[in-house]
Amino acid sequence: MSVVRCACASRLQLGVVVRRFVLFDVDGTLVRAGEAGPASFDRAVASVLGVTVTERPHMAGKTDHLIVGEYLESLGVARTDQLMAALLDALADALAEADRSGELRAGGSVLPGVNDLLKCLADDDRVLVSLLTGNVVRNAKRKMDVFGLGAWFDFEVGAYGSDHHDRNCLVPVALGRLRDRRDVTLDGSDVWVIGDTPRDLACARAAGVRCLLVATGGYTFGELESLGADATMADLSDTDTVSKLLTGDL
Numbered sequence: 001m002s003v004v005r006c007a008c009a010s011r012l013q014l015g016v017v018v019r020r021f022v023l024f025d026v027d028g029t030l031v032r033a034g035e036a037g038p039a040s041f042d043r044a045v046a047s048v049l050g051v052t053v054t055e056r057p058h059m060a061g062k063t064d065h066l067i068v069g070e071y072l073e074s075l076g077v078a079r080t081d082q083l084m085a086a087l088l089d090a091l092a093d094a095l096a097e098a099d100r101s102g103e104l105r106a107g108g109s110v111l112p113g114v115n116d117l118l119k120c121l122a123d124d125d126r127v128l129v130s131l132l133t134g135n136v137v138r139n140a141k142r143k144m145d146v147f148g149l150g151a152w153f154d155f156e157v158g159a160y161g162s163d164h165h166d167r168n169c170l171v172p173v174a175l176g177r178l179r180d181r182r183d184v185t186l187d188g189s190d191v192w193v194i195g196d197t198p199r200d201l202a203c204a205r206a207a208g209v210r211c212l213l214v215a216t217g218g219y220t221f222g223e224l225e226s227l228g229a230d231a232t233m234a235d236l237s238d239t240d241t242v243s244k245l246l247t248g249d250l
């Protein structure tokens, strides 16, 4: 741990010692984006390639980069860096349009307990909260803003689907930003990944950090509990228990 010298997040004050770094997944953990989320992939592929999409890959826990690559594979289209960049840009544009039209807000929701938990964590300056998500950064921020959660996160130290196609490489990205942008270095036991799929657990394990799984996405409590994460919960609605779990020993 070390002293924060760059107070970029409004709630951080000069001299506050950060002791916990909490990284939330987005879809199925904080919010449900509804049909606008997967539909944005279909629209991005259709707009760039001029094809009608009839089959969607399974998306839970995957990075946007990986999902787009699976669309190309199913369509028999060769992947190039230029094409991937165009598709990911189109994906962000498609979600922006779903935001402008009201589709994203109307079809989505904040998951149980999320607002209260984020407020509780924000009240403790020793806890720094950001995102670790497969969403490209534009879409991660948009989803948080649309559902009124954007103020709770220090986005500059998060890791996103636009940073790497492999989710297992994202925790080191976030920890590198925490070190470089906030001058904070923590032990793995002081870092939590919170997510809703086996892929969230895998990325935490790959980096030697802790993981809380919540059964608010596409997996049942029983399916997640059997994976042996550090903790598994039905949802995040028990603010006291979850916050104590994340900030224990402070």
Ligand SMILES: [Mg+2]
Pocket (backbone or CB within 6 Å): 025, 026, 027, 028, 029, 060, 061, 195, 196, 197, 217
């Ligand atoms: Mg998720």
